[in-house]
Amino acid sequence: MTKNWQGYMVRALLAATVFSYAATASVAEEKKLEVLHFFTAGSEAAAIGVIKDAFTAKGYGWVDLPATGTDTLNQVLRSRVTAGSPPNAVLMHSNEVKQWVDQGALVDLSPIATKGNWDEVMSKGLIPHLKLNGSYYGVPTTVERTNWLWYNKKVFDKLGLQPPTTLDEFHAVADKLKAAGVIPLAIGGVNWQEATLFETVLVAVGGPDFYRKAIVEQNEEALKSETMIKVFDEFRNMNKYVDPNYPGRDWNIAAKMVMTGEAGMQVLGDYVKGEMVLANLKPNVDYGCAPPPGNAQTYLSVSTAFVFFKSKDASVEAAQDALAETTFDSTVQLGFNLKKGATPARTDVDSAALDFCAQASYKAQVDAASHGQAFPAISHFEAWSPAKSGIFMDVVSTFFEQPSMTSKAAVDQLVTGLKTISE
Structure with a gap:
């Protein structure tokens, strides 16, 4: 999305929120909530509809304020807060909550949490x-695994391919797809999508312990090590498997490329499956899911x-x-995540109702956590602050899109940029 177009969208959404605010105030019904969120793709909209329907069934009103991505949402939110009229409810990545708590802006949900026994049933x-x-x-609405490899099962079967488990296997599979006239890797040239792919390469090259040191602990020696340079080297190799039209592509459009067989693989989170569910595609029939190469024992996650x-x-x-209680209701959690393609944020939901990929994700989360290999993802603002995450994603994106930039x-640039952020 260009800055001019993004600016237009922000202005349009701000105008819409002002209108909805005024309209809401004029209605006799006093129980409407303005809900600002960024779940706008088909499967995401279907998922948010599960919460909306359950909430409105209780007699409340929902004023929908959808934003096209987190950048737009955050711009609108800051503008509304500055104007003294923040939206009543806002969806954000879990790691972003603290900044608003520090400003004293948020409602304390402890009475609802105590009543609902959140300490016991929420994913730890x-x-x-x-x-x-x-x-x-x-x-929370969901827990999502970000390090997934999605592939077109029928294309793989036709070419006699198996999902790659190592980087060498990935290159072999990608080369065979390319030779068959199939785009090996579907991706959008947007920083968070590129950063998601980068994280999986980091795990594959350096292993979970290196991810812990470099990302979770932000160890400078690890960040500027030869291993990190090798990660960028391998990440560069991924670029030869994408098509020339990838810049600016939305993630769900890239997912559709895999769904139709135009592309063979996509490395991205659980939400990709939500698009496949929406299209009535079946796991292990139309599409397959597997950990990316070298990621079998590691679980990278994001939550909203x-x-x-x-x-x-x-x-x-x-x-x-009422909306807080509705969102964390076990039935709503299950319904939401069946549409979203992810796993519930509650540990007491019957996983038997989940499909093959969701059950695999749930099991991977439990297994990785038991071995200390479950980590937050930077690409989705989960591991680092928004400021540091932004630097990381911009460096990764610039590198991926500019062949002249060296790994060193x-x-x-990454190490220097992170030093400019004081936290």
């Missing part, structure tokens, strides 16, 4: 992001959560409580 990896200073400030901005209106506060230069 989410609690540190959502329970801050002893209180809950966000209610609703937060609620403080209001002086008692009817709004009651509706916010990318590493130096």
Whole structure:
């Protein structure tokens, strides 16, 4: 998306939110909530509809404010907060909750959490992001694995291919796809998509311990090591398997390329499967899911959560409580994630209702956590602050799209950029 077009979209959404705010205030029904979110792809919209339908069935109103991506959402949110009229409910990545807690802007959900026994039933990896200073400030919608390899099963079967488990196997498979006239790797030239692919290469080259040191611990020696240079070298090799039209492509368009057989593989999160579910495709029949090469023992994840901005209106506060309870209801969690293609944020949901890929994701999460190899993803703002994540993604994206940039230069730029952020 160009900056001019993005700017237009921000202005349009701001105008829409002002209109909806005024319209809402004029309606006799006082229980409407403005809900700002970035779930706009087909499967995401279907998933958010599960929460909306359950919420409105309780007699509340939902004013939908969809933003085209997190960048647009954050611009709109900051503008609304500055204007003194924040949306009532906002969907954001779990790691972004803290910045708003620090500003004292969010509703304390502890009474709802205590009533719902969140400490016991919430996925343990989410609690540190959502329970801050002893209180809950966000209610999760999902847990998503970001390091997945999706492939067109029928194309693979026709060519006698198996999902690659090593980088060498990946290159062999990609070369065979290319020789058959199939784009080996579908991707969008957008920084977070490129960064998601990069993270899987980092795990494959350096292993889970290196990911822990370089990413989780932000160890400078690891970040500027020869291993990191090798990661960038291997990441460069991935570029020869993408098509020339990849810049600016949305992730769901890349997913459609795999679904139709135009492309053979895509490396991205659980949400890709949501698009396949929406198209009535079947796992292990039309498409397959597997860990990316070298990622079998490692689980990289992202989660999203609703937060609620403080209001002086008692009817709004009651509706916010109702939406928090609705979002974390076990039936809603299951319905949402069946549409989204991910796994519920509750540990007490019957996994038998999930499909093959979702069950595999759930099992991978449990197994990786038991071995200390479950980590947050930077590409989805889960491991680092938004500022540091932005630097990481910009360096990775620039490197992927500019062949003249060396791996050493990318590493130096990353290390230098991170030093400019004081936290």
